[in-house]
Amino acid sequence: MSTQLHRGRLIDHIQLVVRDLKASQEFYTAVLTVLDIPIITTTDDYFWADELVVSSLDSPAAQGMLTGRHHLAFQAKDRKTVNAFYLAALAHGGQSNGEPAERSYHSGYYAAFVIDPDGNNIEVVYHGEAQRSASSVVIDF
Structure with a gap:
């Protein structure tokens, strides 16, 4: 079975509702800076970077509920x-949650995994030379 992965905007935006906004802002500011993704907006109850919104539990957008554990890959x-x-x-x-290493998902898949301050599994991945040379890559499963 082959699947074609498209590079670009699959997701419009993601919101994480966190217990400790300050700890999350420190974490995401540091890791997103490495990716050259700036924090666009900061308020008392949320911050926003590209298509990621992180808000506090008391933010009106949170509706009083934490989002739970997610896996996000940058x-x-x-x-x-x-x-x-x-x-x-x-x-x-x-x-x-996994040191930087080549993974078996496909040739050239180099990734690391960390758990953020709220328990989310955050991955960063480099897909190898195929990522640079094409806007999509076909993977056989």
Whole structure:
């Protein structure tokens, strides 16, 4: 079975509702800086970076409920960025959930996994040279 993965905007935006907004803002500011993704807006009850919104439990958008555990994967431009992301995450409240390494998902898949301050599994991945040379890649399952 072959699946074609498209690079670009699959998701319009994602909201995480967190217990400790300050800890999450420190964590995401550090790791997103490595990816050259700036924090766009910061208020008392949320911050926003590209298509990621992180809000506090008391934010009107949260409706009084935490979002629970999620897996988010960010794309990196190279292996060096994966390594830097991982180190920044560990230095800013993240816990290791898988050191940077090549994974068996497909040839060239180099990734690291960390747990953010609210228990979300955050991945950063570099897909290898195929990522640079094409806007999509076909993977056989």
